Amino acid sequence: MTKQFLVFSLLAMAIGAGLLASAQDRQAAKPSASTAAAPSASPAAGRATVHDDAAERIEGEKRFKANCGRCHMAPEKFPPRMMATILRHMRVRATLTDEDTQLILHYMTQ
């Protein structure tokens, strides 16, 4: 029993260590909030970002009207974390596509 317990503990520790290392790698790879929020160095790049964002919002609104409006009235906008949950629920309930879910979430959280 002691031997089995030891093997079990070692395996659990190994998995835990692996997960911890993986989490640290991800954290290192993820840009920090300040980096993400920083303005682009180049004005052209900044315009492109704004343009992309506006296009995504327009496409998101279109997908919202096509998908959500099929069953119910357009709801008020909720805080972003609530919208993330609601969209996950609606993705399952209304079999939304992955792309529709992302674009609607983007539109509803702007």
Next chain:
Amino acid sequence: MAAPHDCSFGCTRYWCGKPAFPDGRRALPLQRTIVALIFLLTLASSLRAQSEDTDVQRPVPIFSAGMGFITPFQGGQPNLDPLISPIFLIPIGDRWLIESRDTFESDFATPPGSDTFHGVIQKEVDYLQVDYIANPYVTVTVGRYLTPFGIFNERLYPIWIRDLQSDPLILPIATGPSNASTGAMFRGGFAISPKVNLNYAAYYSTLIAVSPVDSDRSAGGRVGIFLPDQRLEVGGSFQHLLQDERSNSFGFHFAWQPPPIPLDIRAEYARSSRGSGYWIESAYRLSQIATAQDYLRNVQLVARMQQFFVGALPSEVLPTANTQEFEFGLNYYFRDNLRAVSSYGRQFSSLGNVNVWTVGITYRIVTPIGHAGAD
């Protein structure tokens, strides 16, 4: 295989049936160890996902509820129908969701010889399911879920969504007791071309005879094609009952929202050995009327026509005679989540023709359980 061997208390070979300890306890079998490891791994993954995800869009658990107070008058007999339907949505990590909906409702009526309303509160577990979004094409659902047959049961049933408060006559066809099934389901939606989406659901349900979580043993599925630009969806459903008469049921659904006008048109057809029928419903929002915009844009006109034909086998939940019904409704939206509803209908059957009136109010709340982030 299990080779004969000499062992005493303390043997840790997983196939050895002898107790590991003098008091009769057995050693931890390998299978249990594996299960425990998988559990730990899953738990650790979800905890890791929660701890490292600092995005403002990290989902938060939500409590929601649809509620209403409907007063139907069927054949001149008034009833009082309060209803509350709480929903819990609990996201875990990036791919999991635990969701449940219960319904507490009553149908208060005046028994013959009495002036007061009497009734009992009915409780139902509509769904209690765990969803795992495996990839962009497949979501795995396990637990008790709404039977995906047609579109009304899954999408239009909630009291705050439905345009007319009465159920379609064919709703009980192939949806099982309480309109739910218990088992596992694969479902998803994806684009098969830039202008066409495909959605599907395939499920297996087991027999449970205990109320309020009863379900039939069955297998089935639904497939739909959605054209986003035209806002048009057509699809079909199928179910094979794996108990009793082992019959097949099938159905078709149709939904269209012509983009230029605020009009919804929906229809379903269903056929089974216990009955068949169809309903077609249209709802028009008066938001394009130029006069009195402040009021008229909140008004919705609804009409529904339906027919039911008795099948070869009897049913406890379907009408016992061929029936047809027309209904007209008028709803007023005070807000997107609060509205007054009313309708008038006339039901024709060989058992007698009756008028069906409803008036009521419906409401829906949504609130986070925890910090929801910035507005």
